[in-house]
Amino acid sequence: MSKLLEVKNLEISFQTFFGEVEAVRDVSFTLGEKETLAIVGESGCGKTVTASSIIKLLPQPPAFYKGGQILFEGEDLVTKTEKEMQKIRGQKISMVFQDPMTSLNPTMKVGKQIAEGIMKHQNMSYDEAKKRAIEILDMVAVPEPEKRINQYPHEFSGGMRQRVMIAIAMVSNPKLLIADEPTTALDVTVQAQIMDLMKRLKDNLNTAIILITHDLGVVADMADDIIVMYAGQIVEEGTANDIFDNPIHPYTKKLLYSVPRPDMKKDERLHSIEGSPPDLYIPPKGCSFFDRCDYAMNICRENNPQFTKHSDTHMSRCWLNQKQAKEGN
Amino acid sequence: MEPIIRAKNIKKYFKVPSGNLLAVDDISFDIFEGETLGLVGESGCGKSTAGRTVIRLYEPTGGELFFKDKDVFKMNKRELHDVRKDFQMIFQDPYASLNPRMTVLDIVAEPLDVHGIPANSKERYERVIQLLDRVGLSEEHAMRFPHEFSGGQRQRVGIARSLATEPKFIVCDEPISALDVSIQAQVVNLLQDLQDEMGLTYLFIAHDLSMVRYISDRVAVMYLGKFMELAESEELYNNPMHPYTKALLSAIPVPDPAIQRARKRIMLEGDVPSPINVKPGCRFVERCSYAKDICRSESPEFKEYSTGHFVACHLTEEIN
Numbered sequence: 287m288s289k290l291l292e293v294k295n296l297e298i299s300f301q302t303f304f305g306e307v308e309a310v311r312d313v314s315f316t317l318g319e320k321e322t323l324a325i326v327g328e329s330g331c332g333k334t335v336t337a338s339s340i341i342k343l344l345p346q347p348p349a350f351y352k353g354g355q356i357l358f359e360g361e362d363l364v365t366k367t368e369k370e371m372q373k374i375r376g377q378k379i380s381m382v383f384q385d386p387m388t389s390l391n392p393t394m395k396v397g398k399q400i401a402e403g404i405m406k407h408q409n410m411s412y413d414e415a416k417k418r419a420i421e422i423l424d425m426v427a428v429p430e431p432e433k434r435i436n437q438y439p440h441e442f443s444g445g446m447r448q449r450v451m452i453a454i455a456m457v458s459n460p461k462l463l464i465a466d467e468p469t470t471a472l473d474v475t476v477q478a479q480i481m482d483l484m485k486r487l488k489d490n491l492n493t494a495i496i497l498i499t500h501d502l503g504v505v506a507d508m509a510d511d512i513i514v515m516y517a518g519q520i521v522e523e524g525t526a527n528d529i530f531d532n533p534i535h536p537y538t539k540k541l542l543y544s545v546p547r548p549d550m551k552k553d554e555r556l557h558s559i560e561g562s563p564p565d566l567y568i569p570p571k572g573c574s575f576f577d578r579c580d581y582a583m584n585i586c587r588e589n590n591p592q593f594t595k596h597s598d599t600h601m602s603r604c605w606l607n608q609k610q611a612k613e614g615n
Numbered sequence: 616m617e618p619i620i621r622a623k624n625i626k627k628y629f630k631v632p633s634g635n636l637l638a639v640d641d642i643s644f645d646i647f648e649g650e651t652l653g654l655v656g657e658s659g660c661g662k663s664t665a666g667r668t669v670i671r672l673y674e675p676t677g678g679e680l681f682f683k684d685k686d687v688f689k690m691n692k693r694e695l696h697d698v699r700k701d702f703q704m705i706f707q708d709p710y711a712s713l714n715p716r717m718t719v720l721d722i723v724a725e726p727l728d729v730h731g732i733p734a735n736s737k738e739r740y741e742r743v744i745q746l747l748d749r750v751g752l753s754e755e756h757a758m759r760f761p762h763e764f765s766g767g768q769r770q771r772v773g774i775a776r777s778l779a780t781e782p783k784f785i786v787c788d789e790p791i792s793a794l795d796v797s798i799q800a801q802v803v804n805l806l807q808d809l810q811d812e813m814g815l816t817y818l819f820i821a822h823d824l825s826m827v828r829y830i831s832d833r834v835a836v837m838y839l840g841k842f843m844e845l846a847e848s849e850e851l852y853n854n855p856m857h858p859y860t861k862a863l864l865s866a867i868p869v870p871d872p873a874i875q876r877a878r879k880r881i882m883l884e885g886d887v888p889s890p891i892n893v894k895p896g897c898r899f900v901e902r903c904s905y906a907k908d909i910c911r912s913e914s915p916e917f918k919e920y921s922t923g924h925f926v927a928c929h930l931t932e933e934i935n
Contacts, residue, residue: 328795443886473657475883478866482882500796503868506875526872544800545870546829558800562765
């Protein structure tokens with residue numbers, strides 16, 4: 287599989303009144319063509335910042351790229367100008383946002399919102415673009431697209447609006463789709479419809495997807511590879527099977543056991559993670575999960591662990607899995 | 616065992632310009648002492664309205680609600696004030712349900728003040744500290760304001776407040792849906808410990824079906840203002856009988872790739888229809904793949920199909 291996206295040692299900070307917040311710290315990953323990568327973690331762990339940084343949607347300032355590279359088809363996006371990015375955004379990389387209620391323009395007909403992108407990127411006339419808008423709405427299974435393009439977003443239900451969002455994102459057949467919590471605001475039955483749609487589009491159009499979510503069920507359904515983030519860092523990465531069947535980092539384990547599983551007994555307790563994530567104004571010197579970890583050792587407080595490879599696909603950032611720790615046992 | 620709550624034909628309609636919005640339409644159920652009844656359904660199905668009507672935060676349109684053999688819906692203001700000591704509620708949004716200008720001490724003490732329980736300010740303070748301690752907060756938190764707390768901690772303050780009058784029955788309206796996964800488990804464990812210690816009875820409203828399965832003894836499934844199915848939670852999840860329950864359960868993604876990818880899902884088409892001026896017949900008929908003529912003309916009865924397993928569907932025997 288050829289590499290579509292390669293993120294190398296990405297570091298992003300926000301300059302605030304109280305000082306610098308290191309939201310993303312030393313994040314690296316690669317994404318192959320047609321691959322689905324899920325980024326999971328709690329709110330505030332940096333997953334949305336990481337994803338928005340790829341498409342350069344972070345307002346600068348307060349955000350700034352402190353270091354690292356984002357190589358998309360071999361070109362570094364960090365150094366691109368806004369004008370160059372406009373050619374990439376919507377055409378090669380698109381994004382679907384969490385809240386379909388607020389990310390559509392309420393004063394603009396849905397057809398026009400879809401056509402906007404087509405006219406910009408594909409040099410079509412409005413009439414041609416409208417035809418294409420009808421086609422694409424049909425593709426995302428919005429019933430009666432000819433009628434629907436002349437309606438406003440408030441006439442659409444939540445699930446239908448998310449379909450429109452996906453239509454806008456997919457209209458110019460992008461190589462990469464970034465989906466930021468695309469189903470979080472939706473009910474389960476509608477969530478199932480949207481996930482089904484995304485899988486179908488991905489197979490038909492060969493799009494790679496970066497899926498950001500905290501719902502492990504959604505991840506289990508869609509992801510090829512998974513990145514687990516905590517306090518701005520990747521703590522574990524691997525294929526879906528690596529992470530679900532053989533989680534290694536204590537945080538990943540706790541995350542997996544904090545949701546009730548279908549085979550769980552009534553009197554079994556949920557594994558809660560006590561405490562809350564660290565403050566990133568002053569990122570901890572050692573491992574960021576130190577405060578909440580059951581296995582914390584002295585070294586964890588002092589030094590941040592490097593990645594350990596467990597297999598070709600599976601890596602984690604924890605002192606327990608370093609070679610020295612294993613030998614000690 | 617005697618039920619602590621007996622709800623009979625509860626109705627709550629809202630007047631809207633285009634007619635009546637049937638938020639809760641004729642639901643009946645019992646809740647036994649010390650149990651948790653889960654109430655699930657998609658947004659807009661009326662589950663929160665049902666919870667609020669039960670403790671009479673909304674004036675009911677019709678029906679009866681017996682709490683220990685007294686009809687709460689018929690009580691006058693004074694009687695209601697007294698019985699509210701036994702009824703409490705935990706709200707969904709821990710950001711909006713705490714007054715930002717009150718200290719945690721005053722927030723938690725408010726129900727005590729309303730019922731005139733503490734004799735003096737020392738007793739009031741001590742009682743609040745006890746309550747904070749019980750939910751995993753401490754004395755140092757008492758003089759702080761809500762904005763100084765995280766979502767999980769705020770929800771603990773909300774729980775402490777609901778425990779202040781030593782209630783028997785608590786309506787938990789999506790108490791965890793605004794919280795992160797890891798914090799959800801903390802709050803659920805806390806709710807269960809409190810239930811064990813104090814013998815509380817919960818009506819647990821949620822849309823997270825796997826959490827409801829875990830926490831509830833029995834579960835009711837609601838759709839467009841009506842109950843579709845009610846059964847013990849294991850029975851409901853292992854042997855769903857109503858076509859809606861079947862679809863709903865099959866839509867929950869399981870956090871295990873091997874199981875999730877091998878599953879066959881029942882996909883529901885479209886969205887929940889509007890609850891305004893609903894047509895006669897089964898509420899689910901438009902999205903049901905089994906629908907027959909009778910489903911369009913007659914509303915199905917909510918019948919006990921096997922012991923403790925209630926289903927509202929004309930075709931129950933045919934389908935299962």
